[in-house]
Amino acid sequence: MTLESTETGRATLADLFTPVDLGALRVPNRFAMAPMTREFSPEGTVTDEVISYYARRAAAGVGLLITEGVYVSEDSGPSIRVPRLFGEPQLEAWKRLVEAVHAEGGLIAPQLWHLGAERGDHPQYNSDLPTLSPSGLSSSGKTRGRAATIAELERIRDDFARAAAAAKAAGFDAVELHGAHGYLLDQFLWEGTNRREDSYGGSLEARTRFPAEVAAAVRAAVGPEMPVIFRFSQWKSGDYTARIAKTPAELELLLGALAEAGVSVFHASTRRHWEPAFPEAEGPEAQLGLAGWAKKVTGLPSIAVGSVGLNQAFQVAFQEGGRAETAGLEPLLDQFARGEFDLMAVGRVLLSDPAWVAKVRDGRFGEIRSFHAEDRETLS
Numbered sequence: 001m002t003l004e005s006t007e008t009g010r011a012t013l014a015d016l017f018t019p020v021d022l023g024a025l026r027v028p029n030r031f032a033m034a035p036m037t038r039e040f041s042p043e044g045t046v047t048d049e050v051i052s053y054y055a056r057r058a059a060a061g062v063g064l065l066i067t068e069g070v071y072v073s074e075d076s077g078p079s080i081r082v083p084r085l086f087g088e089p090q091l092e093a094w095k096r097l098v099e100a101v102h103a104e105g106g107l108i109a110p111q112l113w114h115l116g117a118e119r120g121d122h123p124q125y126n127s128d129l130p131t132l133s134p135s136g137l138s139s140s141g142k143t144r145g146r147a148a149t150i151a152e153l154e155r156i157r158d159d160f161a162r163a164a165a166a167a168k169a170a171g172f173d174a175v176e177l178h179g180a181h182g183y184l185l186d187q188f189l190w191e192g193t194n195r196r197e198d199s200y201g202g203s204l205e206a207r208t209r210f211p212a213e214v215a216a217a218v219r220a221a222v223g224p225e226m227p228v229i230f231r232f233s234q235w236k237s238g239d240y241t242a243r244i245a246k247t248p249a250e251l252e253l254l255l256g257a258l259a260e261a262g263v264s265v266f267h268a269s270t271r272r273h274w275e276p277a278f279p280e281a282e283g284p285e286a287q288l289g290l291a292g293w294a295k296k297v298t299g300l301p302s303i304a305v306g307s308v309g310l311n312q313a314f315q316v317a318f319q320e321g322g323r324a325e326t327a328g329l330e331p332l333l334d335q336f337a338r339g340e341f342d343l344m345a346v347g348r349v350l351l352s353d354p355a356w357v358a359k360v361r362d363g364r365f366g367e368i369r370s371f372h373a374e375d376r377e378t379l380s
């Protein structure tokens with residue numbers, strides 16, 4: 001399917017259950033599980049409960065599972081309950097998790113995560129280590145920690161690479177770099193959080209340099225075959241109006257540099273997948289979502305995300321009593337017919353209903369459990 005096929009109209013659900021190749025990796029259908037932080041892993045080690053949580057979703061037909069954000073280093077983030085991709089017990093537990101997912105016929109990628117300034121000033125995990133970021137600024141404009149030195153950046157880059165190599169050794173099928181939502185890699189990309197005056201700050205090219213160096217190190221660590229996914233977003237957790245690319249040309253420059261460094265799939269994180277990324281563009285491009293633009297400017301496969309099957313964007317997940325009701329899949333089918341994405345990631349619907357993909361596949365729409373914010377408290 002190409003971006004030009006606009007007049008073919010709507011795709012069918014069956015079209016979403018066709019395989020797609022991410023380089024050498026064949027994904028059996030078009031649904032991915034979006035990365036969702038759960039904090040059910042004491043001392044950073046996934047438990048049997050966490051293993052079953054992912055395996056259940058693999059068994060129910062999710063094509064590619066992307067794990068919750070996973071720490072790559074001792075100073076990645078504040079929580080002792082976020083899983084880590086380093087340390088012997090942690091890596092042993094990941095191996096069991098990957099085996100369990102594979103046994104159910106699933107594929108899985110860990111999301112490699114460093115929070116940068118969002119780690120905060122009072123981390124529970126390794127409180128004695130400094131909080132490092134491009135300029136010591138969070139996405140809401142607060143001062144947090146301090147700017148990393150060049151030597152510290154090299155160390156963090158190597159931590160990403162080591163975590164990626166550990167993921168490969170544990171049997172994972174792909175890796176995803178968390179370059180979205182105002183965390184470390186995105187703090188470099190966005191001018192609001194990157195005020196550096198060295199070669200890592202200033203122009204968009206310079207701001208892309210560190211994320212590209214991380215991508216290159218990760219590519220070198222996993223070899224040429226394994227998909228390296230880069231998740232990016234315009235919005236930041238501290239500013240939903242932020243933009244890292246103000247024009248398609250800027251997006252091309254940014255993603256092009258990452259692709260050259262070794263990224264092979266782009267995961268465009270939006271809150272509503274059907275929203276146009278550059279509505280001011282001329283002609284049919286005006287309706288393209290961010291994943292559609294990523295595919296167009298790089299020629300690489302893309303993953304879209306944002307409110308699939310739900311009538312409320314993801315922030316309801318963090319509101320007491322938050323609810324999102326089931327909504328139709330028409331926007332998804334229209335966008336797929338236009339060839340805008342290869343995979344669609346789904347978050348909250350899979351958090352509340354592990355069998356969502358199987359129910360959609362079998363047309364059992366009436367059996368779908370809609371999203372309840374309190375479902376975050378358990379690993380159903």
Ligand SMILES: Cc1cc2nc3c(=O)[nH]c(=O)nc-3n(C[C@H](O)[C@H](O)[C@H](O)COP(=O)(O)O)c2cc1C
Binds near residue numbers: 034317
């Ligand atoms: C509880 C929760 C935790 C999340 N954690 C992460 C995360 O660790 N990494 C990430 O990139 N996005 C995270 N997200 C964002 C989701 O991956 C997804 O982009 C968002 O929920 C929109 O998709 P949805 O509308 O299908 O839920 C999280 C979302 C929720 C609801």
